[in-house]
Amino acid sequence: MKINLKSGIGQLVFGMKEKDVKAIYGEPTRQFKDDDKNTIYLYNKEKIRLTFYADEDFKLGYLIAAHPDLELFSVKVLGQNWESLKKVLEEKGIKGFDKETYDSEDNYFNEANWAIFRVEFGEVIRVELGAIINSKDEFDWKF
Template identity: 45%
Template sequence: MEIKLKYGIDNLLFGMKEQDVIKILGKPDSSYKDEDENVVYVYNSRKLRLTFYKEEDFRLGYMTTSNPIVKLFNTSLISKNWSEVYPILEKNKVKYFESDTIEGILSYFNEENWLFFHLDYNEIIKIELGAVFKEKEDDFDWKF
């Protein structure tokens, strides 16, 4: 599973509809609506959660994974120390991160790529990525 910044993961692209994702991954193990009435698909064996935004005609807008095979810049990320991963990100021009700690979980956020890394005990445990906005606009830059 390769993260493609601003695009998605593998052949899952931001902007896909539910039926497009089902054609690729099959039916989810479970699904639910979040507090904003967005539809969330859960794929247990892939350790992948996909969110379809209600206000965007249920387009795929957000992905969350803790899958140990997920890669970015050809590097596995889950269970790696931040000190191992950050130099790779920086080398690939992903280097401005805000950080926050909630209940012992340290999170790093890169707004340009709408990319989150969540760490526990200094190891990456979860990655989130979202669709980005078009430059100087309030519309999403859908890739599908």
């Protein structure tokens, strides 16, 4: 599963509607509404969580992925030592990470790409991607 910064993961593209996602993956393993009335899809096989924003006509706006085959710049992400991955990212021009620590996890957030790399015990365990907000303070939908 290839991470496409600013766009999505694999065939999933920010701005898709629920029907577009179902055409690719079928029915979700589980679905529910969060506190903001957004629709959440969980796909166990793909190890991905999708958020469709209620305020944006239920467009796909956020992804959380933990699939072992996640790749970025042809490098496997999960299980990768954070410092090694960070070096690869910086070589590709992805710089500027804000670090927040929660219990045993460190989250490294890159605002320019709206990406969070969740790290525990020095290794990446999960990746979160959000749709980019443009200079007009609107989502930059890719689909």
